[in-house]
Amino acid sequence: MAGSGRIPDAVLADILHRLSIAVGAGIDLRRAWASEAGRVPGRWRPALERVAARLRAGDGLGEACAATGAIPDLVAGMLLVGDRTGRLAEVLDETAKTLSRSIATRRTLRAALVGPAIRLVVAVLAIVAMIIVSGFARGLDGAPLDFLGLGLGGQRGATLFLLGLAATVVAIAVAAVAARSSWRRRGWAWRIGRRLPLIGPAAVAAEAAAWCRAASLAAHAGVSVGEMVELATHAAPGFGCDRRRVEDLLRNGRDLPETLGATSRLPRAVIEAVAVGEATGTTAEALDRVADHLDESAARGFAAAVQAAGFLTWSLVACLVAAVVIRVAATYARMIHDAARLP
Numbered sequence: 001m002a003g004s005g006r007i008p009d010a011v012l013a014d015i016l017h018r019l020s021i022a023v024g025a026g027i028d029l030r031r032a033w034a035s036e037a038g039r040v041p042g043r044w045r046p047a048l049e050r051v052a053a054r055l056r057a058g059d060g061l062g063e064a065c066a067a068t069g070a071i072p073d074l075v076a077g078m079l080l081v082g083d084r085t086g087r088l089a090e091v092l093d094e095t096a097k098t099l100s101r102s103i104a105t106r107r108t109l110r111a112a113l114v115g116p117a118i119r120l121v122v123a124v125l126a127i128v129a130m131i132i133v134s135g136f137a138r139g140l141d142g143a144p145l146d147f148l149g150l151g152l153g154g155q156r157g158a159t160l161f162l163l164g165l166a167a168t169v170v171a172i173a174v175a176a177v178a179a180r181s182s183w184r185r186r187g188w189a190w191r192i193g194r195r196l197p198l199i200g201p202a203a204v205a206a207e208a209a210a211w212c213r214a215a216s217l218a219a220h221a222g223v224s225v226g227e228m229v230e231l232a233t234h235a236a237p238g239f240g241c242d243r244r245r246v247e248d249l250l251r252n253g254r255d256l257p258e259t260l261g262a263t264s265r266l267p268r269a270v271i272e273a274v275a276v277g278e279a280t281g282t283t284a285e286a287l288d289r290v291a292d293h294l295d296e297s298a299a300r301g302f303a304a305a306v307q308a309a310g311f312l313t314w315s316l317v318a319c320l321v322a323a324v325v326i327r328v329a330a331t332y333a334r335m336i337h338d339a340a341r342l343p
Contacts, residue, residue, distance in 0.1 A: 006184075007044050007070050013099035015040065015048075016075075020092035029088070030055045044070070061088065062234070072184070074210050075099070077235030081214045084231055085221030094213060105299050109306045116313035123317040124165065130324060131158045186237060198308060202301025204238075205294045208267050211236035212291035219284035225256060239264050256283075269293065 015036050022032035033055055037048035047070035054064035062080025065071040075095055082091030135154020152161055182189035194200045214235035218228040226247040233240045241264045249259040257275040260266055273290035277283030 005043075005070065006072065007047060009072075009099045009103050011040060011044060012071065012075060013096045013103065016092045016096035016099070020089050020096060023092060024089035029061060033061075047071070060084075073237060074235055077231075077233075077237075078210070078214055078217075080234050081217050081231045084227065085218055085223060087217060087221050091217055094217065098210070098213065101295060101299075105302060109302055112303070112306045112310060116310040116317075119317045120313055123320045127320065127324070128158045128161060131161055190238070198301055198305040202298045202305065204267065205301060206298035207236045207238045208270055209291045209294035209298060211239045211266065212270060212273070212287045212294065216284045216287035216291065219287065225250060229260075239266050267294070 019029075019032055019036060022035075023029055030052065033048070033052050037045055037052050040048060047068050050068050051061075051064045051071075054067060055061065059067070060080065060083030062076050062078070062083045065079055066073070066076035078091055078095045078098075079088070082088035085091075131152050132155060134152075135157060152158070179189040181187075183193060190203075193203055211232045215228050215232035218231045223231070226243045229241045229246050230243040233243075241260065245263050246259050249262060250256070254262070255275075256278050257271050260274060261271050269290055270287075273286040274283060277286030280286075
């Protein structure tokens with residue numbers, strides 16, 4: 001069905017930014033959203049129209065967005081905070097900024113991968129050239145020379161090599177799409193990814209930042225602690241806290257930092273920020289500051305992961321080149337040795 005896919009972050013960020021201006025200016029949300037539905041590319045219009053229908057039926061924006069399946073859980077969770085707290089214009093603006101930061105980070109990471117990708121392509125082309133050349137080269141005994149030891153030679157060998165490489169690339173692409181979908185659903189890819197070096201801590205920091213921003217906005221609005229935790233959980237399901245358990249522990253005399261430590265897997269930096277905020281009466285501000293810190297940590301972590309991927313790609317290319325050079329040198333050395341033994 002048209003428009004049933006996930007709306008790209010760039011499109012969504014623009015929508016939310018314009019909505020924040022419209023809602024802040026006092027324009028009715030349903031009217032502002034209907035205007036956005038007519039402005040986006042046709043592919044995404046059905047998803048926005050489904051949201052518009054739920055808004056006309058009386059749903060809040062966060063609930064309506066969550067029901068479409070075309071808007072990320074993080075965005076829908078943040079908008080739910082705006083619905084519950086009455087700070088929708090502020091939440092829309094903050095969510096648009098969060099998406100924009102995420103887009104900028106991804107673009108930077110993709111740009112960093114261009115160099116390694118080019119080197120890998122050059123190495124593959126060099127291998128193809130060697131396969132083609134080996135189809136014409138002959139040893140002293142007249143047998144074809146297999147420079148690479150792959151049993152491939154000539155144009156037919158190069159075609160087989162490229163077909164095998166293409167099949168490998170397709171398999172990796174299919175696996176990547178499945179992993180991306182699982183990551184968004186907090187499935188197996190998310191569980192595995194959280195345990196990987198560099199990527200895991202960065203992903204945890206990014207989601208913790210989302211939790212802190214949602215909790216900060218809720219705290220600014222003066223909602224109860226239980227509702228603040230519930231709203232933050234909608235924005236960051238990976239750090240879900242059970243509202244009733246949180247409220248029970250608070251009633252039994254636990255303070256908020258202890259309660260969060262017992263009911264969630266939030267990073268220590270978040271717990272410490274909450275402790276400082278509780279002691280000084282600035283919980284919302286403390287959460288906002290630690291969210292910025294976590295966003296920076298996530299960006300550094302993802303950048304380090306890309307650098308590591310680039311280094312691995314460079315190492316692979318270097319190994320391929322070294323293997324080719326050694327193989328060619330060994331082939332010619334064997335030819336010279338055989339020639340020396342001829343009478």
